[in-house]
Amino acid sequence: MCIFCQIVKKEKGADIVFESERVVAFRDINPKAPTHILVVPKKHIGTINDMTEDDRELVGDMVFSAKIIAKEHKIDDGYKLAFNVGSKGGQIIDHIHLHLLGGKN
Ligand code: AMP
Ligand code: ZN
Numbered sequence: 001m002c003i004f005c006q007i008v009k010k011e012k013g014a015d016i017v018f019e020s021e022r023v024v025a026f027r028d029i030n031p032k033a034p035t036h037i038l039v040v041p042k043k044h045i046g047t048i049n050d051m052t053e054d055d056r057e058l059v060g061d062m063v064f065s066a067k068i069i070a071k072e073h074k075i076d077d078g079y080k081l082a083f084n085v086g087s088k089g090g091q092i093i094d095h096i097h098l099h100l101l102g103g104k105n
Contacts, residue, residue, distance in 0.1 A: 002044060002093070002094060002095045003093060003095070004038075004040050004044075004093055004095035004097065005044050005095060007024070007026060007040070008024055008040065008042045014026035014027070014029075015027040017037060017069060017072075017073075018037075018039075018065060018068070018069050018072075020061075020065060021042075022041060022042055022043070022058055022061050023039060023040065023041055023042065023061055023062055023065045024040050024042060025037050025038065025039045025040065025065060025066075025069055025100075026038060026040070028099070032101060033080075033101040033102060033103055033104055034102070034103030034104060035073050035075050035079075035100070035101070035102045035103040036099065036100070036101050037066075037069055037073070037099075037100040038097045038098070038099060038100070039062045039065050039066050039069070039097065039098040039100060040062075040095065040096070040097045040098075041055075041058050041059075041061075041062060041096060043055075043058065044095055045058075045095065045096045046094045046095065046096070047085050047086055047091060047094065047096060048083050048085045048096060049085060049086065050096075051096075059096075062096075062098045063081065063098065066081055066098055066100045069100060070100060070102060073102070073103075075102030075103050078102065079100060079101060079102030079103075080099070080100075080101040080102065081098055081099065081100060081101075082098070082099040082101070083096065083097075083098055083099070084099075
């Protein structure tokens with residue numbers, strides 16, 4: 001099972017800041033911004049390239065969740081959302097995740 005599936009199933013610890021039926025979000029262990037949160041679907045999908053038609057709403061849910069989390073963490077005046085796709089795109093963990101980065105001036 002991949003590391004993010006283990007976090008989703010609470011078999012591995014993480015600093016979880018948000019959870020819904022389909023999504024979980026937790027603090028990045030190696031933050032690249034004052035607020036760096038990963039928004040992760042509970043369903044295992046390797047990369048954005050592995051998305052199917054059925055996953056369209058789920059990925060929309062991830063973005064909507066990021067919006068809510070940004071407001072909760074008071075960074076909604078400006079933040080960055082990013083998907084790394086594949087190793088050439090900087091993706092290390094093979095389970096899709098949306099980076100939410102904010103808190104910089
Ligand atoms: P990516 O390069 O897009 O695959 O991003 C993976 C991110 O996951 C990196 O920013 C890592 O710091 C982060 N990361 C790796 N393992 C963990 C973990 N156990 N808990 C929280 N974040 C993690
Ligand atoms: Zn997984």
